Amino acid sequence: MKKSPKNHRRISDIWWFALVATAVKLLLIPAYRSTDFEVHRHWLALTHSLPLSRWYSDTTSPWTLDYPPFFAYFEKFLSFFASLVDPTMTHLHKGINYASPRAILFQRLSVIFSDVLLIYSTRKLSKDFKGTGKFLMWALIIWSPGLFIVDHLHFQYNGFMLGMLLLSLSYLEEGRDVMGGFVFAVLLCFKHLFAVAAPVYFVYLFRHYCRGGFVKGSGRLVVMGSVVLAVFAAAYGPFAYYGQIQQVFRRMFPFGRGLCHAYWAPNFWVFYIILDKLLAFLFAKLGFNIQAPTASFTGGLVGDSSPFAVLPTITPLITFITVLLAISPCLIKIWRDPQPSMVTRWVAYAYTCGFLFGWHVHEKASLHFVVPLSIIALKSAEDAKHYFFLSIVSCYSLFPLLFEAQEYPIKVSLLLLHAVLMWFGFSSHFSKSKAGKASSSVLGKDDKFRSPNADRDVKFVLGWYGKAYLLGLFVVEIWGQFLHPIIFAVLEERFTTRPRWKKHFTVLDHRAQKHLPSQLRKPEPVEAKVTSLGASLVLQAAKESSSITTAAAPESVEGNTSESSEVLGIEAAKESSEVLGIVSAKSKQSRPEKVGIKEQGEVKIPGDIFKVSSLKTFRNHWE
The missing domain is CATH 1.20.5 (Single alpha-helices involved in coiled-coils or other helix-helix interfaces)
Structure with missing residues (x-):
């Protein structure tokens, strides 16, 4: 059956939509990148330079390999091309902190090309939607501001792995359980943090696929188990052969990093830590011998975390049990009635529980439930309202990842455009004029997946809360x-109470300016050095005030004639003091001399002498 020209035009428009998103990603190549850029560059070098048996034991860099084996194989695959583009970036030692233009371009493009899987998965999931719904799904996923911030600015490969998750969900919704389980097993071997949804997958596949009586069900259980075991054997088998399994899991689960990430994810444990700090402060005021916890609580590195002062210490086992208890209502519902149309909702719920109660949760983990929820958001106006709220809050929580001023307009624009697109898109999709069409083409008359308010309220309205x-x-x-x-x-x-002239020079060294008046009153020996910034500022001050004169340089210090006079600012290298003035000469050979302020304002530094004609006039001018 041939496709109609109208459908062909719609498909072309959607792919043009993806191409525009790719063009925006290309524009972000020279933008800010985090230390994760160096992390992944080092993994390219590590997998390219070392044998497989040493991948998880190498300590050349602090950025050790801590992802599952399939991601290491992925880095190995990329390293072949990286070595052709720029061999230095795959050198284990010379490549440390290496970021040439070619290296930056290659790594940025690797993230962009890996997003092809996300585009393909979105296309599979959107094929059952019509018109506005199809375009809206593409907009919510392909143009997700969180993915732009985390992957194409901060630098990671979340789009690639979320594409794998969406592909697995699309297979489950189609009833292809074996393929769905296979893709999810592959995903776990790429990034183990997705294992939070493993209980949901296990219960669903056991109840939905392994049914039909004892014999048929047992046979299907063997088939599914064999597929999953084959995936894990391919991933971990080579490391088991070299006796590295224990080291691999030690790297993958560094529990010593602490309960919270260095940049805390906004979850339940934040309130627990805040309560512990407040109680410690209160008990200390009441006279109890309580050691107040540090402000940061954790630095994100192994062993770099503070203990709780008052409340019981939270262990990884406690967080595991808490997450499992939070997911249990969902598991009970799956056991009773495993519906393919509900799988995406259940998986998103599981990742939400993992984000709220998990151990050492990263702020970027919010993408694990926000992206799947974009599919659910098109099912009913009630779901769209929740998604609108969660996606904005999630994206805003990622703002501190981009802390430089030049990226501020980018992240704000991405969030505002996303919010406007959602508002008008959902309003159009759930308008009253299209209520009947939306119910028949997407939900179905008797579909239990529908929101209870789907027929009564089809408008997209955000509540007052x-x-x-x-x-x-x-x-x-x-x-x-x-x-x-x-x-x-x-x-x-x-x-x-500081004088204006002192504030002006604070830009040179705010630490030294704190002690400047004492330097003018009481000479102290310091070790000085020249700074070009100080030179320009002092020269400008001298021209405006006409109260600073340059002292003539001595003909020689050790028999050598001095060069032509230069005007330079002097910044103290040590925190204890600073000298400001006009440097008039710079000798070819300098010998160490003590720096001091003489009665007439003449100060000696190594190889240089400058004179302030009237310190009093200089200060009065700026005051």
Whole structure:
């Protein structure tokens, strides 16, 4: 059966949609990149330079390999091409912290090309949707601001692995359980953090696929078990052969990193830690011998975490049990009625529980449930409302990953465009005029997956609680980025006792400026060095005030004539002091001399002499 020209045009429009997203990703190649860029570059070098038996034991870099074997094989595959593009980036020692333009381009493009799997999975999942729903699904997944921030700015491969998850879900919704289980097993061998949904997969496949009586069910259980075991054997078999299994799991599960990540994910344990800090502070005020926990609680490295001061210590076993208990209602429902149309919802719920109660959760783990929820959001207006709220909060929680000023307009624009697109897209998709069409083409009349309010309320409306919460995020952002710096700068200007001339030179070294008046009153020996920034600022001050004169340089220090006079600013290398002035000469050979302020304002530094004609005039001008 041939496709109609209308359907062919729609498919072409969708692929053009993906190409535009790819073009935006290309524009982000020279933008900010985190230390994860060096992490993955090192893994390229490690897998390219060392034999497989040493991949999980090498300590050349602090960024040791801690992903499952299939991801290591993936890095090995990429390293073949990387060595052709720039051999240095795959050198184990010379490549440390290497970031040439070719290396940056190659690694950025590797992330972009790996997103092909995400595009393919989205296409499979969207084939049952019509018109606005199809385009909206592509917009929510392919244009996900969280994926842009984490993968194409911060630098990771989440889109590739989320594409694998969506592919598995599409197979399960189609009733192809073996393929769905196979792809999920492969995903676990790429990134083990997706194992949070393993109980959901196990119960669903056991109840949905392994049914039909004892004999038939047992046969299917053997088939499914064989497929999964074959995947894990291919991944871990070579390392078992070299006796590295224990080392592999030690790297994959570094429990010594602590309960929370260095940049805390906004989950349940944040409140637990805050409560512990408040109780420690309160008990210390009451006279109890309580050691207050550190401010950061964890640095994200193995062994770099603080103990709890008052509340019981949380262990990995406790978090595992907590996550399992949180998922248990979902598992009970799956056991009673395993429906393919509900699989995506159940998996998203499992990842939400893992995010809220898991051990050492990364803030980026919110993508594990936000991306699958984009599929559910198109099923009913109620689901769309929840997705709208969660996706905005999730994306906003990723903002601190991009802390440089030049990336601020990018992340704000991505979030605002996503919010506007969702608002108008959902409003159009769930409009009253299309209510009947949406129910018949997507949900079905008797589909249990439908929201209870699907027939009564087809409009997309965000409740007052969601609006108030999002408004609060807006207020927090305005305060943190604009009002706080301005208000406190004004307060500092109003109540500070420091003279204006001193504030001007704070840009040179704020630590040394703290001690500058004592230097002018009481000479102390310091070791100085020259800074070009100081030279330009002091020269400008000298021109404006006309109160600073340059002292003539001595003809020679050790028989050598001095070069032509230069105007340079002097910045102290040590925190204890600083000398500001005009440097008028720089000798070819310098010998160490003590620095001091003489009665007439003449100061000697190694190889240089400068003179301030009137320190009093200099200070009066700036005051």
